Amino acid sequence: MNLDNIKNQFPIFSNKINSKNLIYLDSSNSSQKPKTVIDRLNSFYSNEFSNVGRSVHALAVAATNNYENTRISVQKYLNAKHKDEIVFTKGATEAINLVANTFGQKYLKENDEVLITELEHHSNYVPWHYLRQIKGIKVEFAEIDQHGSVSLENIEKKINSKTKIIAVTHVSNVTGAILPIKKISQLAHSKNIPVLVDGCQGAPHLKLDMQDLECDFYAISCHKMYGPTGLGILYAKKKWLEELPPYQGGGGMIKEVTKNNITYAGLPNKYEAGTMQTAQIVAFKESIKFIENIGIENIMNHEKDLMNYTVEILRKNNSVKLIGNPKEKGAAISFTIEGIHPHDIATILDEDGVAIRAGHHCCQILHAKLGMFATARASLGVYNNKDDIDQLNNSINKCKKIFGLK
Amino acid sequence: MNLKELYQEIILEHGKNPRNLRKTENFNKEAKGYNPLCGDKVHVYLKLNESNKIEDVSFQGSGCAISMASASIMTCLVKGKEEKDIKEIVEDFLEMIKDKPELSSKNLNKDEKTRLMCLSGVKQYPMRVKCATLSWHTLTSAIVGDNEEINTEKFG
Numbered sequence: 001m002n003l004d005n006i007k008n009q010f011p012i013f014s015n016k017i018n019s020k021n022l023i024y025l026d027s028s029n030s031s032q033k034p035k036t037v038i039d040r041l042n043s044f045y046s047n048e049f050s051n052v053g054r055s056v057h058a059l060a061v062a063a064t065n066n067y068e069n070t071r072i073s074v075q076k077y078l079n080a081k082h083k084d085e086i087v088f089t090k091g092a093t094e095a096i097n098l099v100a101n102t103f104g105q106k107y108l109k110e111n112d113e114v115l116i117t118e119l120e121h122h123s124n125y126v127p128w129h130y131l132r133q134i135k136g137i138k139v140e141f142a143e144i145d146q147h148g149s150v151s152l153e154n155i156e157k158k159i160n161s162k163t164k165i166i167a168v169t170h171v172s173n174v175t176g177a178i179l180p181i182k183k184i185s186q187l188a189h190s191k192n193i194p195v196l197v198d199g200c201q202g203a204p205h206l207k208l209d210m211q212d213l214e215c216d217f218y219a220i221s222c223h224k225m226y227g228p229t230g231l232g233i234l235y236a237k238k239k240w241l242e243e244l245p246p247y248q249g250g251g252g253m254i255k256e257v258t259k260n261n262i263t264y265a266g267l268p269n270k271y272e273a274g275t276m277q278t279a280q281i282v283a284f285k286e287s288i289k290f291i292e293n294i295g296i297e298n299i300m301n302h303e304k305d306l307m308n309y310t311v312e313i314l315r316k317n318n319s320v321k322l323i324g325n326p327k328e329k330g331a332a333i334s335f336t337i338e339g340i341h342p343h344d345i346a347t348i349l350d351e352d353g354v355a356i357r358a359g360h361h362c363c364q365i366l367h368a369k370l371g372m373f374a375t376a377r378a379s380l381g382v383y384n385n386k387d388d389i390d391q392l393n394n395s396i397n398k399c400k401k402i403f404g405l406k
Numbered sequence: 407m408n409l410k411e412l413y414q415e416i417i418l419e420h421g422k423n424p425r426n427l428r429k430t431e432n433f434n435k436e437a438k439g440y441n442p443l444c445g446d447k448v449h450v451y452l453k454l455n456e457s458n459k460i461e462d463v464s465f466q467g468s469g470c471a472i473s474m475a476s477a478s479i480m481t482c483l484v485k486g487k488e489e490k491d492i493k494e495i496v497e498d499f500l501e502m503i504k505d506k507p508e509l510s511s512k513n514l515n516k517d518e519k520t521r522l523m524c525l526s527g528v529k530q531y532p533m534r535v536k537c538a539t540l541s542w543h544t545l546t547s548a549i550v551g552d553n554e555e556i557n558t559e560k561f562g
Contacts, residue, residue, distance in 0.1 A: 339422070341470035343444055344413075347531060351409050360445045373445040373468060402413050403422075403471075 003294070003302050007383050009034045020353030023388045028173050028201055028332045028379030029357050030223050034290045040283040041228060052278055053252060053269070067278060070285040071268070077288050078218070079209040080235055084267035087234040087241070088281055092200045093123040095219035095234035096167070098271065099196055100127035102244040103165060110136035113162040117142040117150045117179075118369050119172040122362040124198040128167065138162070144369060148175030148324020152183050159191060166195045170202030170218075174363050174375065175324030176307070176332040178206070185214035194240070200224055204381070205303055205331045207296045210235055226382075227287035228280035234271070241267050248273040299382050303331045306380055310389050317393060319405050323375055332379040334361070337396070340403050342376040348402060352395040411527030412534075413471065416479075421471030426464040426481035433462070439544030439556035441536055446473055450544045458489040463545075470537050476525055477541035483518050484545065492549055496542050503528055503538055 007013040010032045013022055024032055044066070050059035052067045068083075075083040089095045108114070114128045118141050131137045140163070142155045155166065166188050171178050181197055188195045194216040202208065203218075204225040210218060217240065222231040246253055246264050250273035255263040264270050291299065310333055314320045323334040337345060342358035349356055357377045360367045367373060378392055400406070433451035440447050448467035455461045463481045468474075480499075484492055491513040498511035499522060509519045528538045536558040543556045 341474075343470040343534070343537065344472070347412070347534060348409060359443065364445060367445065373447070402409070403418060 003298070003382065003385075006294075009036070009290075010383055011035055011038065013383065017353040017355070018351050020351075023352070023354040023391050025378040025380065025384065025388065025392060026355045026357050027204070027224065027381035027384075028361075028377065030229070031204060031226050031381050032383065033228070034226055034286070036286045036290060037227060037283050040286045041279050044279045044282045048282075049279070051275055063278060063282070066282045066285075067276075070281050070288075073285045073288045074233060077208070077292070078235055079211055081211060082238050085210075085235055085238050085241065087236065087268045087271045088276055089232040089234050089271075090230055090277070091223075091232035092198065092219040092221035093232070095217075095232050096124055096196065096198060097127045098234055098247045099217050099219075099236070099244075100131060100167075102247055103194075103240075104128075104131040104135060104137070105245060106243070108135055108137050108164055111138065111162060112164045113138045113140050113160070115140045115142060115155070115158050115163050115166045117155070117168050118144045118365050119148075119150055119169050119175070119177065119179075119363070120167070120365065121169065121173055121198060121200065122364070123200075124167055124169060124196075125365065137164075141365065142168075144175075144324075144366070147177065147326045148172065149177030149326040149328070150179055152180055152187060155184055156187060159188075159193070163191070163193055166193055167198070168195070169198040169200075171205070171330035171332070172324075172326075172363075172366075173201050173332055173379075174334045174361050174366055174377065175326055176201075176329045176334075177324060177326035178202075178328035178330050180328075181213050181215055185216075189214065201330055201332065204291075205300065207300065216240055222280070222284050222287065225284075225287055226290055227284045228277070231277050231280040231284060238267065241271065246270050246273070250274040252276075294382060302382060303380050303384075306384055306386065306389065307331060307333065309386055310378065310380070310392075313389055313393050314396075317396060319400060320396060323370065331381070332377060334375040334377040336372065336375055337399065337405070339405055340399055342374040344403070345376045345396070345399050348399045349392070349395045352391065352398065354392055354395045356392075408527065408530065412531060414524045414527065416521070416524045417471060417475040417527075420475035420478040424465075424474045424478035426478065426485075427466065427474075428464045429466055430462045430464040433464075435548045435551060437544045437548035437552075437556060439467075439540045439547070439558070441469075441473075441540050441558040443536065443558070444470075446470070446537070446540065448473070448477060448541050448544050450477075450541060450548045452545075452548050454489055460484055460487055460489060460492070465541060465544075469540070470534075472525075472528060472534055472537040473540055476538040479521060479525065480541055480545060483514065483522065487513065489549060493546065496546050499542055500539060502526060503535055505529070 050063040052064040196217040218235040220233040223229040253273040346358035430451040435452040446469035453462040
């Protein structure tokens with residue numbers, strides 16, 4: 001598959017940033033949007049807009065069909081068993097909060113343990129911390145290894161009879177480490193422990209098969225997957241969605257309401273209260289189509305080659321220190337330069353049109369463990385190429401020059 | 407935008423070799439500051455003598471070149487000044503770093519103003535203004551003596 005002209009499919013790359021071509025290396029934060037997705041938002045709002053699931057007029061029927069068609073696309077893309085296992089949320093953050101809240105409410109009591117890892121984004125820690133405060137549960141952290149990953153052994157070490165759920169990231173947004181989710185699921189299930197996966201950095205870059213991965217919950221951020229903002233997906237095994245209580249209450253999620261009692265709608269409506277992100281959901285079908293047209297295997301190969309090239313180039317650049325060296329690595333790489341703070345790096349790179357992220361990347365636990373406040377991160381999308389990485393390296397050299405480093 | 411204005415020689419030099427980066431012995435006022443966006447922290451210590459003159463001022467912490475240089479230059483400028491004059495100096499600096507073209511403090515001499523103006527390049531980088539102001543807000547907090555940690559998200 002030739003990806004040479006892929007940038008042409010993204011209108012943003014025809015703009016200049018600080019009078020330079022945009023070198024976008026911040027896709028772990030949020031990806032850029034292909035024209036087909038932007039056009040679909042426009043056409044839906046312009047010609048087809050209606051709320052879904054309530055009215056019987058023609059627009060409402062068509063919008064409902066479009067909305068449900070995206071659910072079916074996602075189900076197929078993830079190879080989920082049932083379409084009812086796909087719940088739309090406002091983001092991956094809400095997807096994780098949904099599980100923490102409902103699972104915590106029903107199954108967790110004082111001194112029970114939730115096992116997460118030191119790699120977790122704050123969105124897979126803070127929701128569990130709430131339960132620590134409300135219910136007196138404990139949050140345990142599986143430790144990172146010297147490569148910046150979390151091994152199956154390090155997870156196993158922290159499992160005991162009090163462990164009630166394991167919540168882990170699929171891919172670290174800092175070190176890029178890919179965790180062995182299938183093995184973690186199998187280990188956890190052998191002890192009757194369910195597994196939640198924060199799939200934010202996995203879904204845009206890896207071939208996903210929910211039945212093969214065997215996890216119980218998988219949270220996805222659509223805006224990192226060439227999709228619209230304000231939208232996430234929770235994949236959850238049907239048994240859990242049936243067993244767990246509803247999350248938010250409101251219109252659309254009820255069966256019958258009386259003064260004394262309320263019964264809830266079936267799946268997936270039970271978890272989709274209120275007016276949902278109709279246009280974004282309709283447009284997200286185009287994001288899936290965009291990925292499928294290129295082929296996820298082609299995207300994986302392209303990003304793997306480019307990440308190998310990035311590692312090679314940055315390793316050769318003395319004074320650049322790479323954070324972690326995981327064997328299985330996704331599309332993000334973090335680094336520091338001795339003597340230059342990551343925020344200064346990001347500001348100087350920005351002048352060359354090179355967009356990276358600097359800071360703790362919402363991973364303060366990991367940064368504390370690494371003994372640093374902040375790192376700089378370059379993350380890849382399907383649209384990046386070797387020229388982008390060469391420009392990154394040139395701009396890093398410019399930083400070093402400004403700061404008087406060799 | 408102009409990188410050269412932002413990263414002037416004097417800023418790079420103060421960033422690399424910050425003055426007064428230590429903890430004042432027998433300090434009698436202190437405050438902590440925190441920028442949750444980047445995780446940078448600063449701790450400012452003051453020693454006031456009996457006539458409320460700043461006998462010593464120092465800071466500890468880590469951060470970008472802008473924040474370290476700003477804290478370093480700040481400690482150099484306020485050392486030896488009367489405590490009662492600090493508020494006016496800090497306000498003048500904060501106004502300048504946001505939008506005022508010049509410094510107008512009656513408590514800074516011409517040379518001090520020139521040194522402080524080297525931070526004015528930050529104006530063109532709104533995301534970086536908080537890097538420059540963190541230590542100044544923290545200094546105010548130390549003088550006022552409220553125990554609450556300064557948080558850059560509370561300021562505009």
